[in-house]
Amino acid sequence: MNKTDRLLAIILELQRNRVLRAEDLAATFETSKRTIYRDIQALCEAGVPIVGSTGLGYSLMEGYFLPPLSFTVEEAVALLIGTGFIEHKLDTGYGKHAQSSRSKIEAVLPDSVRKEAARVRTTMRLLASDKSSENSVREKEYVEALRRVILEKRKVSFKYTKVHSTASESRHSIRTVAPYGLVLVNGSWVLVGHCDLRQELRHFRLTRMQELSVLEDQFTFPSSFNLQEYAPMDDRHITVRIQADRGIAHKIKECNNFYLEEFSDIIDGLHATFRVRHIEExxxxxxxWGADIVVLEPDSLRNRVREEAEKLLRRY
Structure with missing residues (x-):
């Protein structure tokens, strides 16, 4: 840490902790007390109102805050929860930046706002699902790699698994892609980019990618592409209607299935409508859901369910 960064960090530490001894600051920044004495002097000469008390330590004069920001409790909670979300869903690099940002935000809050924000945050908690799973770890690693190559405008290559493929398609393929951006969809990261194999803009779930490698080949962003305004063409042309028994109706409503369009309550349970590209999706x-769900249409999907049930029966 250079001197300028350390001086700012000292101010933030004093704002957060009220009173700190020179040895406390030296331990925090892994430097000598003599260096801290010089830093404190430099801050005082720059007009920062630091008060030194023998036997107690250093503190900032009441009312001094840097930067001069004013957050409501709700704004402070929103920012602090946001740093937690970044730690969970982005890569390790941004996770560390989120931690340091949280410390800085807490440091600039007045005592009353900081205490009330801390009280409100005790009523909420953000948990990461499958945090230690192989897919989750790899997804975070790929987020870090891809966000860098997007800025560098370099192509990538990876093996892609299409989980819900039709019988005529290969489940695994090697793709070379010009990455245009990353989108978080229903808790999963998706890469948007131009696929050399398909010669069109495609979407790739990071959890279905393996053996990611960065290529030397560079690309140019099309002038017409804007990730913030991009809306993929909806090619889900197959409508699926099901009936769910009353016992699982609430679970269907809460499942947040990507393909679910609408649902309605009936006497015996629930009617739900989905739209898909292929019935295998x-x-x-x-x-x-076993026998708790009945496919009403299309007939092609009813037949596929029947075929799978017959296979299960033969196995048992």
């Missing part, structure tokens, strides 16, 4: 999800 919904098949695994339907099978998990």
């Amino acid at each position: 919904l098949l695994p999800w339907l099978l998990q």
